[in-house]
Amino acid sequence: MFAAAWREAGKNLQRVSSSLMDPGYRFLKLTLFVNVSMPERKKIYLFNWLSAHALWISQVDLHSPSRFPSPQMWRDFLNTIDTDPLPLTQTALRKLAVWDILGEGIINLAQGLAGAMEEITWQGMQVKILSLSNPPLWFIQSLLWELYELNFCYELYVLDQALIPNPWTSSDEMWLTHQTLLYSIFPGESSLVMWSESLPQDSHKLGLCATDVLTALPYINKFCHLLSMWPGAPAHLQYLVKMKDQDDREVYVVFSLACRFYVQTAFDFLGQQPSLPCMFQFI
Known part of the structure; x- marks a missing residue:
């Protein structure tokens, strides 16, 4: 229908x-996952989203931000936003804008695979991190x-x-x-x-x-x-x-x-x- x-x-x-x-996207576009061909990049994308999605849902639901990320901002987030100070390049400024919209808590949860546990919980299931490169x-x-x-x-x-x-x-x-x-x-x-x-x-x-x-x-x-x-x-x-x-x-x-x-x-x-x-x- x-x-x-x-x-x-x-x-x-x-x-x-x-x-x-607001022209932004409350949740990321599905093509960001579908169009990723490199296994390691797919693993990072999926891990970062699974790590942060519960907190982001609660923020949208309970304390909805005044602005939302663009598709490129969501891509930057999935790639991992470095928490260390960055030189003020155009890319760095865009990532700072992502930080400003999503919030420090979300960014800190999605810090890539370094130090990640072997499994992550999603929808009541334990998902092995290694499986995310070819889920x-x-x-x-x-x-x-x-x-x-x-x-x-x-x-x-x-x-x-x-x-x-x-x-x-x-x-x-x-x-x-x-x-x-x-x-x-x-x-x-x-x-x-x-x-x-x-x-x-x-x-x-x-x-x-x-x-x-x-x-x-x-x-x-x-x-x-x-x-x-x-x-x-x-x-x-x-x-x-x-x-x-x-x-x-x-x-x-x-x-x-x-x-x-x-x-x-x-x-x-x-x-x-x-x-x-x-x-x-x-x-």
Whole structure:
């Protein structure tokens, strides 16, 4: 649904509302991992991200920075930012900018392989550092799936805050209610819990991407409910959609409408292809 919505979306840059959204990336682009051909470089990239990603998620979630790194800044980070003073070259200045955005704690966690332990924990699993130079396919697929989900979740989060700021600023009670609604679109309890759980073991943990319509339906309704508050939202999104005698056509119609509205709105404010959820490849 999301992929089809992107294919149909208007992509004229004149649609984009400039200056409303930070142009940086809350999480790194997946191509930074996919396009690395040198085994040792891939190992360093993966190790640095796995070392720092839990703390970075918490920073984005709890104390969101005012700026976010560009793709080049993320590449510099994955390459390892030297903590020793550097001569003021253009590269060094860019790395200092990365330090300023990500913070000292993140930089100190991602200091490359020197002195690294033999294993690192990710998604409740122990991952051998030596395996990162040529990681198993399931590991890369799972890691990329997590990045898809993280990017989608937090782009949705920041778009919602920009488009309807009132629930986020009017009162603590309204803020909590609205945040709970947003988190309910995703499997897991809430907030960071969804990223600390083990990888999905069945389609019931896939939320909007569950292959079974009945499983996905509660998440679809929450997604539509959230979007219905946005400016210009189709009126149909205001109403709870239900299965009628195992007939899922209405669900598909409404979900397709929601996907098209979300993708177009996201492009209009981000100025780039939005991050979209994807199917998980079960181990």
